[in-house]
Amino acid sequence: MGPQHPSTHGVLRVVLKLDGERVTGSECVIGYLHRGVEKIAENRTYQQFAPYVDRMDYVAAVSNGLGYCEAIEKLMIVEAPPRARVIRTILTELQRIASHLLWLGTHALDIGALTPLFYCFREREEILKILEKYCGARLTTHAFRIGGLQYEAYDTFEKDVERFCKDFETRIVEYETLLTNNRIWIGRTKGIGILTKEDAIAFGVTGPVLRASGVKWDIRKAAPYAAYDQYKFEIPVGTTGDTYDRYLVRMEEMRQSRLICLQAIENIPAGPILAKVGKVLKPPPGEVYHAIEGPKGELGYYVVSDGSVQPYRVRIRPPSFINLQAFDRMVRGHLVADVVAIIGTIDIVLGEVDR
Amino acid sequence: MQAVIQATIDFLKLYWAPLLCGVVIVAVLPLIVGYVVLVERKLMADMQARLGPMRVGPHGLLQPIADAVKLLIKEDIIPEDADKLVFWLAPVFSVGAALLAIGGLAFGPAFQIGVNLNIGLLFVVGISALGIFGIVLGGWASNSHYSLMGALRSAAQLVSYETAAGMALVSGLLLAGTLNIKSIVEAQGSAGVWFGFLAPVAFFTYLVASIAETNRAPFDLPEAESELVAGYMTEFSGFRWSLYFLAEYTNMIVVASVATTLFLGGWLRPFAGIHWFTLKGLNGLDLLDLFPPLLILAVAAYCILRVPRQPTRVQQMFMLVVAGLCFVVALVLAGPVLLPVVKPAMAEAVKPFYAGIHGGFWFIFKVSAYIYFFMWLRFTIPRYRFDQLMRLGWHFLIPLSIINVLLVGLSLIVGSYYHLQGWALLLATTPAAILGLVAALIILGIEQKNRVRQEAVTAAGFYAG
Numbered sequence: 001m002g003p004q005h006p007s008t009h010g011v012l013r014v015v016l017k018l019d020g021e022r023v024t025g026s027e028c029v030i031g032y033l034h035r036g037v038e039k040i041a042e043n044r045t046y047q048q049f050a051p052y053v054d055r056m057d058y059v060a061a062v063s064n065g066l067g068y069c070e071a072i073e074k075l076m077i078v079e080a081p082p083r084a085r086v087i088r089t090i091l092t093e094l095q096r097i098a099s100h101l102l103w104l105g106t107h108a109l110d111i112g113a114l115t116p117l118f119y120c121f122r123e124r125e126e127i128l129k130i131l132e133k134y135c136g137a138r139l140t141t142h143a144f145r146i147g148g149l150q151y152e153a154y155d156t157f158e159k160d161v162e163r164f165c166k167d168f169e170t171r172i173v174e175y176e177t178l179l180t181n182n183r184i185w186i187g188r189t190k191g192i193g194i195l196t197k198e199d200a201i202a203f204g205v206t207g208p209v210l211r212a213s214g215v216k217w218d219i220r221k222a223a224p225y226a227a228y229d230q231y232k233f234e235i236p237v238g239t240t241g242d243t244y245d246r247y248l249v250r251m252e253e254m255r256q257s258r259l260i261c262l263q264a265i266e267n268i269p270a271g272p273i274l275a276k277v278g279k280v281l282k283p284p285p286g287e288v289y290h291a292i293e294g295p296k297g298e299l300g301y302y303v304v305s306d307g308s309v310q311p312y313r314v315r316i317r318p319p320s321f322i323n324l325q326a327f328d329r330m331v332r333g334h335l336v337a338d339v340v341a342i343i344g345t346i347d348i349v350l351g352e353v354d355r
Numbered sequence: 356m357q358a359v360i361q362a363t364i365d366f367l368k369l370y371w372a373p374l375l376c377g378v379v380i381v382a383v384l385p386l387i388v389g390y391v392v393l394v395e396r397k398l399m400a401d402m403q404a405r406l407g408p409m410r411v412g413p414h415g416l417l418q419p420i421a422d423a424v425k426l427l428i429k430e431d432i433i434p435e436d437a438d439k440l441v442f443w444l445a446p447v448f449s450v451g452a453a454l455l456a457i458g459g460l461a462f463g464p465a466f467q468i469g470v471n472l473n474i475g476l477l478f479v480v481g482i483s484a485l486g487i488f489g490i491v492l493g494g495w496a497s498n499s500h501y502s503l504m505g506a507l508r509s510a511a512q513l514v515s516y517e518t519a520a521g522m523a524l525v526s527g528l529l530l531a532g533t534l535n536i537k538s539i540v541e542a543q544g545s546a547g548v549w550f551g552f553l554a555p556v557a558f559f560t561y562l563v564a565s566i567a568e569t570n571r572a573p574f575d576l577p578e579a580e581s582e583l584v585a586g587y588m589t590e591f592s593g594f595r596w597s598l599y600f601l602a603e604y605t606n607m608i609v610v611a612s613v614a615t616t617l618f619l620g621g622w623l624r625p626f627a628g629i630h631w632f633t634l635k636g637l638n639g640l641d642l643l644d645l646f647p648p649l650l651i652l653a654v655a656a657y658c659i660l661r662v663p664r665q666p667t668r669v670q671q672m673f674m675l676v677v678a679g680l681c682f683v684v685a686l687v688l689a690g691p692v693l694l695p696v697v698k699p700a701m702a703e704a705v706k707p708f709y710a711g712i713h714g715g716f717w718f719i720f721k722v723s724a725y726i727y728f729f730m731w732l733r734f735t736i737p738r739y740r741f742d743q744l745m746r747l748g749w750h751f752l753i754p755l756s757i758i759n760v761l762l763v764g765l766s767l768i769v770g771s772y773y774h775l776q777g778w779a780l781l782l783a784t785t786p787a788a789i790l791g792l793v794a795a796l797i798i799l800g801i802e803q804k805n806r807v808r809q810e811a812v813t814a815a816g817f818y819a820g
Contacts, residue, residue, distance in 0.1 A: 021741065112572060112738025118403035184573055184737045337740045 099295035207297025213241030389419025429593030449489025497590035505586025522756035526557035540621030551618035622714030655681035
């Protein structure tokens with residue numbers, strides 16, 4: 001299957017070993033979108049590399065930027081001011097909702113439901129409009145700067161976010177009426193692509209895929225970054241770790257993200273948006289690993305500095321790449337039609353897998 | 356030479372009417388299908404909070420023509436390793452069967468394109484089932500994995516669901532007592548009740564089976580784009596592809612017409628046997644007869660209201676022309692109803708016109724409603740997996756339809772024993788329908804239990820291995 005197949009979400013190629021229509025083995029062939037992002041980092045200054053991370057998980061650019069900026073801040077022992085951190089949190093949570101919406105739409109489309117896609121895109125459009133108003137770009141936003149924010153929030157920022165969150169509550173119900181109790185949807189997702197708790201941990205998968213298997217692990221709670229320690233939210237977990245559970249977990253995560261946004265806009269502290277960092281960044285020699293909870297899982301940056309203006313090495317831990325390793329375990333014993341559902345449920349972005 | 360010409364003339368003299376009908380079918384149906392597609396796209400857009408085709412003509416009204424032209428002038432690609440003859444033949448076969456089936460249908464008491472066959476329904480069902488050969492051959496001839504899988508799925512699906520559909524038709528035919536299309540409708544007219552009410556389970560079974568037969572969502576596995584790219588059509592492009600497309604939508608019209616004829620009273624007006632709305636004073640004017648012209652008038656009024664919102668003058672003119680056409684159609688529909696009121700003497704002369712025009716309207720109305728239901732389903736629900744589809748067919752629909760044939764037969768025996776006629780027959784058939792429903796639930800329960808057991812076994816096998 002692939003790399004040019006309508007439902008491999010980009011350019012994933014899957015070699016399947018079949019017994020009739022039943023899958024007995026599989027191998028993912030990746031690299032069609034390899035751009036050498038990590039190598040590029042070694043030839044750019046710290047600021048110059050920031051836009052490149054947006055191009056990895058291109059449906060969740062804000063989260064990528066947050067992870068990178070915070071990693072460098074950690075390396076330089078600088079802290080972003082409170083106002084910047086709250087706005088970062090809001091934008092990242094909006095981005096999480098947008099990313100999950102894109103996943104829901106395409107996943108449903110793979111399983112044959114045409115309409116949710118357009119509903120999801122309608123709401124995603126609202127989020128992209130907010131991002132566009134904030135920083136002028138919709139997808140590859142480059143919204144943050146090392147040390148804080150480049151832009152002040154625009155005048156009606158809070159109002160826009162609030163209106164979106166108010167509307168979004170009923171919109172989620174709309175998607176759920178189309179899918180959650182639908183017999184066909186349940187038949188296509190329940191018991192499909194089961195990943196047990198032990199397997200999930202052994203494969204190192206993170207994010208909704210891990211939580212659906214019943215592991216309560218979320219970096220926002222475990223090692224709070226940005227302003228997450230100020231807000232109350234739940235970590236939804238699944239029980240069986242099948243495709244249906246992953247669906248439910250992501251739906252609940254969207255609700256929780258909405259709650260975080262609502263809490264955050266209530267009280268955005270005043271103050272500067274950029275910490276004192278020089279025009280030329282020269283972090284002290286050393287190394288740092290910083291991970292955030294991206295929409296797809298643990299997004300980690302391991303940065304080594306040799307004291308110059310360019311990083312010595314940047315290693316990125318992309319959640320999609322590692323979650324994809326569990327694909328073979330999930331797909332064995334299922335039918336070809338389920339392969340499509342399972343690729344969808346892992347929620348991969350090939351830009352991030354191949355980097 | 357002379358003899359040949361003479362024979363040709365004799366042939367034409369004898370068969371000019373069917374030949375003309377054939378030409379009409381081939382010429383008009385693609386246009387109708389084009390507009391069915393446009394309506395589908397518009398409906399889909401409406402349900403998905405967007406506009407749909409808007410560029411070609413006002414509200415995209417000329418889109419089908421643009422699409423047709425595009426498809427016709429596209430490059431004709433035949434894969435290198437394809438079986439060229441079969442590849443060429445397959446779509447033609449498919450579309451031929453679909454168009455032939457239309458010939459057996461009757462759209463009104465006086466309007467039948469083909470001949471009034473005494474085995475009309477059997478002919479239509481049989482011929483339309485032949486179209487599957489086109490699909491299987493096409494899938495085989497393209498020499499591609501996706502095509503072959505799509506074709507095989509299609510064949511398996513048709514075999515499974517044709518059985519259920521056939522059994523459902525048998526239940527209806529038990530009530531009608533004839534295979535002749537016109538007689539079936541007349542039987543419903545004289546009974547005063549549509550067979551869909553007398554045999555609701557059969558109607559439901561046919562509804563589901565007919566969706567599967569025409570390869571429509573949620574049973575569109577032969578062309579499931581997320582799995583098989585485009586199924587049996589993957590290697591076809593341009594004109595050949597459009598032939599398959601034409602066949603698919605023609606088949607939709609065929610199954611909708613069959614369901615309308617057998618279960619929804621064909622061209623009969625709803626409440627034909629009830630005279631509550633008949634006005635005594637106005638020479639037997641029935642208010643329900645005014646529904647068709649008023650509906651068309653409403654469309655005309657909508658078009659006129661939209662005129663000021665059209666961006667260009669051409670589009671405004673076009674909108675007015677559409678409104679004018681609607682107005683003419685409304686007049687034609689209203690004429691036979693209103694003329695007897697004005698001139699009682701003309702009542703008799705107008706009757707055949709009334710039957711023909713209003714019959715045609717109601718038939719098209721019901722067929723449209725049926726197709727609308729198909730489309731609605733397609734936009735709403737996800738797709739079945741292939742094994743689930745087969746299980747639904749063999750474990751649920753086929754047993755249900757067989758049990759239902761028995762139940763309908765029994766209820767008819769009971770009915771004739773107590774001399775029940777028309778609506779009174781519902782007394783006998785309703786318990787049968789309820790029994791059918793109970794049977795359906797029991798079958799579903801058994802099926803569920805079996806599936807859970809079977810899936811546990813399979814999963815255990817694979818995880819152990």
